[in-house]
Amino acid sequence: MYQKNLSTEAIDRTNHLSRIKNGVLLVCFFILILPLYQCTGQVTASETSYTYKNGDRNGIGKWYMGREIAHVMGFQGMGWLDRPEREAEENTSKLLRNMRISMGDMIADIGAGSGFHVFRMAPLVGDGRIYAVDIQDEMLAALRTRKQNGKFKNITLIKGNRKSANLPENSVDKVLMVDVYHEFAYPFEMITSIKKALRPDGELYLIEYRGEDPAVPIKRLHKMTEAQAVKEMQAAGMKLERNIDNLPWQHCMVFVKE
């Protein structure tokens, strides 16, 4: 009886010690290992989640990685997108040269708007294709009219949604996004969907008004800094290959899959 009691006591003591050991291991994980993991540059779930608070009047009150997302530019702004002085202000010809477009290229213009870039790129790809993606029916209607009037055969219109570009997987060599990323309501989901559509050597051209430059006459929320863009793209698995610094107002950032 005494023997039995003694061995029960020994088992209790062993269980108690093993509970203490597990507790110590758990504390070590939270105090030592987890911060180390975070220091490696890995992005944590809380950093990539969306938060909500009032901010700028041009913003939607939804924040991503420290940046407030801008309102989508309504179709009423079409006239501004097609303004005659735009070529001089943004040097679109140089942007298209930066893209090194070849005959046969499959290119997606995401947030194509009324097609300012679409109709300049279409003649450069020959039997390739331009996918013009937008979420607003009015923009797609304007694209359709222009496409029919110009008898363009190599342009496909796609209605995207706020989380997906609705492009086939592994279908494009290049993606162009001019003045749109900052207004994506779901930037992480959009880049994830775009990454799937890009071929392995595909390039994403992210064109945003330079947030670092107060001389660029655009509202703050409609500009972006390179540091912010890199942080957000990295969170979705894209890395900056180069930023071509030759446009008057915009960054021309080329991202590739990590």
Ligand SMILES: C[S@@+](CC[C@H](N)C(=O)[O-])C[C@H]1O[C@@H](n2cnc3c(N)ncnc32)[C@H](O)[C@@H]1O
């Ligand atoms: C400021 S306009 C720029 C249009 C065009 N890229 C240009 O530079 O002329 C932004 C366009 O992106 C579209 N857009 C916003 N969010 C989008 C999304 N998640 N997917 C596709 N298009 C989107 C808007 O409907 C709008 O037509």
